[in-house]
Amino acid sequence: MIERIAECIARLRPISPLATQCLAVLSTPDVNIADIVTVLERDPGLASHLLKLANSPFYGCASRISTVHQACMVLGTRTLKQSITAAAVLSALDGGGQDAGMQRWRHAAATACAARALAHRAALDPDVTATAGLLHDIGRILIGRCCTEQYRVVADRARREAIPLLVAERDALGTDHAAVGATISARWHMPPELVAAIASHHDPDGADPQPIVDVVHVANVLAHALDANDEEEVVPELSEAAWRRLGLDMDEVRRHFPDIASAGA
Amino acid sequence: MFVPCAELCPGQVLAAELLDAGGQRLLAAGTVLDAATIALLARREVPGADVVDVAELARERCARREQLVARTERRFRHAGSQPLMQTLHREALAFFLQSSGLDD
Numbered sequence: 001m002i003e004r005i006a007e008c009i010a011r012l013r014p015i016s017p018l019a020t021q022c023l024a025v026l027s028t029p030d031v032n033i034a035d036i037v038t039v040l041e042r043d044p045g046l047a048s049h050l051l052k053l054a055n056s057p058f059y060g061c062a063s064r065i066s067t068v069h070q071a072c073m074v075l076g077t078r079t080l081k082q083s084i085t086a087a088a089v090l091s092a093l094d095g096g097g098q099d100a101g102m103q104r105w106r107h108a109a110a111t112a113c114a115a116r117a118l119a120h121r122a123a124l125d126p127d128v129t130a131t132a133g134l135l136h137d138i139g140r141i142l143i144g145r146c147c148t149e150q151y152r153v154v155a156d157r158a159r160r161e162a163i164p165l166l167v168a169e170r171d172a173l174g175t176d177h178a179a180v181g182a183t184i185s186a187r188w189h190m191p192p193e194l195v196a197a198i199a200s201h202h203d204p205d206g207a208d209p210q211p212i213v214d215v216v217h218v219a220n221v222l223a224h225a226l227d228a229n230d231e232e233e234v235v236p237e238l239s240e241a242a243w244r245r246l247g248l249d250m251d252e253v254r255r256h257f258p259d260i261a262s263a264g265a
Numbered sequence: 266m267f268v269p270c271a272e273l274c275p276g277q278v279l280a281a282e283l284l285d286a287g288g289q290r291l292l293a294a295g296t297v298l299d300a301a302t303i304a305l306l307a308r309r310e311v312p313g314a315d316v317v318d319v320a321e322l323a324r325e326r327c328a329r330r331e332q333l334v335a336r337t338e339r340r341f342r343h344a345g346s347q348p349l350m351q352t353l354h355r356e357a358l359a360f361f362l363q364s365s366g367l368d369d
Contacts, residue, residue, distance in 0.1 A: 162343045225341075225357040228364075235340050235357075240349045250352055257360045 001147060002174035008146035009180070012092065015188050018043040019088035026081050033072045036080070040068045049087035053134075056109050056263070082127040086134045089188065093141045107223055107230075108134050113263035114219035117256040121246040122211030132197035132212055133219045135190075139181030139198070143173065159232040166202055178202055204242040214242040222253065226261040266318040270311055273303045277316040285309060330367045337361060 022039050025031065040047050047068050054071035055064060065071050075083055115133030119126040144151050150172065158168040169176040182199030190198075197216040200206060204217040221238045224230070266280070275298055283292040283306075291311070292302070298316070306314070337358045344350035362368040 164343070221353070225353050226360065228361055230340065232339065234343050235350075235353070237344070237347065238349050238353060240347070243349055250356060254356055254360075257356075258364075261360070261364070 001150060001172065005143060005146060005173065005175060005180055008142060009183055009187065012142075012184065012187070015088045015092050016043050016046050019046055019084055019091075022084050023081060026077055026084070031077050033069070033077075036072055037069045040072075040084075043091070045091040046084075046087050049091045050083060052105075053083045053087055056112075079127050082131040085190070086131050089135055089138060089185075089190075090141075092188075093138060093145070093184075107227065108137060110223035110227065110260050110263045111136060111216070111219045114222045114256060114260045115215050117259065118215045118219060118246065118248070118253075121248060122215055124212055124215060128191075128193065129212060129215055132194050132216050133223075135181075135185070135194065136198050136201045136216050136220055137177060137181065138184055139177030139179070142180055142184060143169070143177055147173065155233070159234065162234055164202070164234070164236060176202075202236060204239050209242070209245060211246070214239075214245050217242050218246065218248065222256075222260055226257055228261065266316055266321070267313055268316050269313040270303070270307050273298055273306070273314060273316070275299050275303065280315040280317045283311065283314050285311065326367065329365070330362065333361055333365065333367065334358065 112130040112133035116130035119129035166176040224235045341354040
């Protein structure tokens, strides 16, 4: 099975070159939104994912955004960089702009919302941290795409036996979604902090703990815990060490519960 | 639950709209009965009204609450004795109960 996953990774199409072009335009001092819009509109998959992101609650836009131009105006250049990165990744995993790669969207949005809310505890950039939260489970999207039936059996076993999903994945597939996600993100040359957050979101207590990993780890657990629609998946274990490193207390975290729960609704 | 007019009590809530013998609407569903309204219904010789069964509502509420508690327990079932996970379990359940209007 691990060979099949490796084959899927090898066959992944690269991140849209248009996204790379957009990111380059966004890095120029006098950014012209019209130039970005022109580039984005040439990639319908990328544009549709950008609109989905722009309309998700964690970007906090009050009104519905229906055009790429509106999205660019409302999000602003800084947030736009992060959301184009996320849209490009999701679009590439999606294989054609359909909803297949967005199955886990609710959980991703809730994790991104929680990560954004907690970013200040580690003096992290909220946009980068939210993007890490949004993309932390890209490994699950890929495994789900290339081993659909086997992955359903793995998830069923994890639920039935109340064991962590990672353990069930390693037993059946010889790898897990964090490792697969790390491979994909490195292959796509994502920034090192995103690769680390994706690789270690279930295991933040390695030799060299990183703040962004701690935040995404806690955010992931909170998003699972507050998902009222998830009937069966067990809530992953929360690292007390990561919680302590971020100096969190439940009174503060509780205030974010409604936003996290509604981001994933 | 149909209650004869003579047994209606102030505070009861109509489960369905109340019509007179000619099919004319007298009161809307959800109306909270008071003594004056009950007296008026008696004068108009209304036989009775369908009112909300409070005991049944309480049973339903209790069942929904138990369902929510059980579902949350299932999702936290491997939390074991880790204090932080136990706290999160408690907090998540309190949040679910409150947002469903099932907290006491």
